[in-house]
Amino acid sequence: MINVDLTAANLLKNGFHVVRCKTAKEAAEYCLAQAKPGMSAGSGGSLTLQQLGLLEALEAKGVEVIYHYGHDLTPAERRFNMRRELMADIYFCSANAITEQGWIFNTDGAGNRVAATILGPEKVYIVASTNKIVSDLAAAERRVAEIAPYNCQRLHFDTPCALTGVCEDCDSPDRSCRVQVTLKRPPRTVDITVVLVDEKLGV
Ligand code: SF4
16 A cells, blocks of 8 residues: 655655645646746647646746747757756656655656756756655556556557557667656756646646
8 A cells, every 4th residue: 555645745845845735726826826937948748738728838937938848849959858857947748657765766758858857947846646656666667668658648659558548668769668767756956746636637
């Protein structure tokens, strides 16, 4: 049985800030309050953030949201904006898993999200539903192997798992599992807040 209180306590012990929210609405309001008009914001492409409606709300508030997806961007523009996101004032993303010992685990294709949480904006907010909490790192890796096929299907990637629903540790050019990072402590120059949401969000 996963212990959310223990996870929150261990995240704090490890140097992360922790905010507990009961609902997605509460989490969205908290995140929105962290950005001021005129600031710039980057984000990981995240179903959780989509469900919060956060990026639209930030734009409505007068925050410049930098996008690296959608918006008819060319590959070169996408890469350029990923790099611009590293220089934003604030960054929002989710996590693939959080372990009970208070470690944050993410797998990326391009590495933009993990880069931003390591040496990007000074303020990073990681919004994660408590259903993403797992017992340990091995369970976090298993979780990614389970959810990555779903994400590949959702994003129309040409990978074997998008067809079969099962990870085949592929060599596909579209492979989304290329970079894995575990944040055991916040990197020295980054202030990371984990927003734990009781409501189920993301995958
Ligand atoms: S390694 Fe390849 S097959 Fe496995 S989940 Fe990632 S993209 Fe899918």
